[in-house]
Amino acid sequence: MLSQDIKKHMQDIVEGCMGDAPPYCEATCPMHTDVKKYVNFIGEGKYEDAIAVIREKLFLPATLGRICAHPCEEKCKREEVFQQPMAIAALKRFVADHYDDEAKWDLTVEPHKGKKVAVIGAGPAGAQAALDLRKKGYQVTIFEKLKVVGGMMRVGIPEYRLPRHIIDFEYGLLHKLGVEFKLGIEVGKDISFDEIRKTHDAVIIAVGAHKGIVIPVEGHQLDGVFHAVDFLREVSLTGKFPLGKKIAVIGGGNVAMDVARSARRLGVEEVHLFCLESKDKMPAHSWEVEEAEDEGVIIHAGFGPERMIGQGGKVTGFEVKECISVFDQDGKFHPQYNENNKQMFAVENVIFAVGQAVDSSFVNKEQIEIQRGGRFAVDPITLQTNLENVFVAGDASGRSAIVIEAMAEGRKAAISVDRYLQGQDMKKGREFEGCYKTWLETQVKDEVLNIPRIKTNQMDPYQRIKNFAEVDLGFTEGQALQEAARCLQCECKHCMKECEMLNDFCAYPKELFQRILKEGSVDPIIPFSCNMCSQCTLACPKNFKIHEHFMEIRKEMVKKNNGKSPIKGHKAIEIHQMLGFSKLFNTVRPAVNRKGRS
CATH class of the missing domain: 3.50.50.60 (FAD/NAD(P)-binding domain)
Incomplete structure (x- = not known):
C-alpha cells in the first residue's frame, strides 16, 4: 500500500498533466474529429488512413469538407499566432473526394434490440441520430416531408457550394445499414405525430428551420x-x-x-x-x-x-x-x-x-412545450422534451446553427434515446459532448515559421455566375501536402519524447499514475527503472518532478521490505555489496609510521 503523501503527489499529476488533453481543433469540433491525426496522415501521403480516421466520427466528410463553418479552424494555434489557420475543411475534402471508398465503409451493426425509433427529418441532425441508433441495433425509420434527403442542407445550401450527388453518395451509408426512409411523407398531414409515437418506442424530432x-x-x-x-x-x-x-x-x-x-x-x-x-x-x-x-x-x-x-x-x-x-x-x-x-x-x-423558424404545427402544443420560433423546449443535457419518449435535435431545438453542430446534436439525442430505452441514467458522464475548452496549454516557439495558408482553387467569377456548377475546386495533391505540413501537431507529451522509461509503461504520466492510484499498488520495476535524470521535469511545462515521486516510492518500498530492495534481481547486488566489504575480497595494508617503517 502507498502512503497518503505519495498518493497526493500522484493525484497532483493526474489533475495537472496535459498528456491526454485534446488539441484545440479536436476539442472545438462538435463531433471531436481527430484532426491532428488525419492531417498528419495526409502530410505523410497516407490518404486512405486519413479518410479512415475521419470516418470514425463523420459520415459526411466530402459534404463537410465543402460547407462546414469549421469552428476548429478558429481555435487553431496558427490562427491565434499568425492569423493563418490550417485549412482543415479543405484537407478533409481532398481525401474524401479522392480516397473515400464505399467498399471500406463500416457496416457493423449490433444485434437487434427489438425496439423501433422514428426520426422526423432527414437533415444532418436526423441522419446522424438514425445512423448511430441503427448501429446500436435499433430499427430506425426516417420520415421526411421532402422527396429528397439532406433537409435544409440540400434545399438551403446552393448547389454551387454543395453538389447534390455528394449528399446522395454519403447518405448511401444509411441505406447500406438498413435505415428505412419514408420520403415525401408530411407528419401532421400524411401521418399524425400521435400515430408515430404509438408505433415507435422513441421519437426524435429533427425538422429544419423551413x-x-x-x-x-x-x-x-x-x-x-x-x-x-x-x-x-x-x-x-x-x-x-x-x-x-x-x-x-x-x-x-x-x-x-x-x-x-x-x-x-x-x-x-x-x-x-x-x-x-x-x-x-x-x-x-x-x-x-x-x-x-x-x-x-x-x-x-x-x-x-x-x-x-x-x-x-x-x-x-x-x-x-x-x-x-x-x-x-x-x-x-x-x-x-x-x-x-x-x-x-x-x-x-x-x-x-x-x-x-421551425414549423412545429404537426404536434399538439397542449402536449409538448413550444418556444419562440416554433422550436421545442428540451433538457439541455439529454434533449428530451416534456414527453418522455420524445427527443429533439438540430434546428428544432434552437441549439445548433451550423451543420456540424446539428450532427453533434443528432448524436447527443441518439445517446439519450439509447440510454432511455435501456433504462440507464441519461445524464451521467456527458460533460464533453459538443464543443468544449481543452485543458491543453502550448506555446508556439519563436523558430516556428509563419507559413501562409494554402488557398483552394476556384472557378473564375465571370464563368461561375453562368450556372450552378461548383465554385470551389479544392486542393491538388501537392497543395494538400503543403497545407498538411503546416500543422503544429499540438499536444503535450514532451516528457515522453525525453524518457524511454516512461514509454515502456504508459502513453503519458497521467495514465500511469491513474492506474497506480486505482490499483492501490505499483509494480516495483516501474519506480526502479527511473534513472533520476530529471529530463522529464525539464521538459514538462508544469515542472512536475516525476523522478522525485519515483524515488519516494522506492524509499517506501525498501523501508517496508526491511531495508532491502523489493526486486528479485537486486539480491545479486546485495550479495555483491556484502562480499565487497568482507575480508575475503579486501586486503589490509599496515599503517606507515612517520619514519617510514612498519
Missing part, C-alpha cells in the same frame, strides 16, 4: 416580396425562380450571401444587398462576402429597410435608411437609425434573409 421570416415593414405584402427559405428551396429543387433584373436582398449572414449569389446565377443583372452591420461586422463569413462581391453583388453595409413601394400591387421600389447602431448597451438587438439619411432603389423584387 419557415422564412419577413420583417413587417410597410409594403411587405406586395407581390414580388419573398423570403430566403422559399427562394433557396425552389432554386435547389427546380433551378428556377421568377425574378426581375434588379432585386434587393435584406440580410448580412451566409444565407443572404447564398440568396444574392444564386440570384446572379439566375440572370439578375443588379443584386443589391442591404445589412444593418458595417462591412467588417457582417455575420457572414468574410470569404462569402468576398466571393459575392467578386460575382457582382453590390453590398450596402449599414442600411436597414424603411419601406417598399409598389404599383398595381407589385413592388417597384425599396427605401432604406442608415443604421447607426445595431445593439444597445446591454448587447440586445435594438437598431437605431439616422432618419435624415434615406435612399430609394428601383427594384422588382425584395428577398428577406433575416432569420428562419
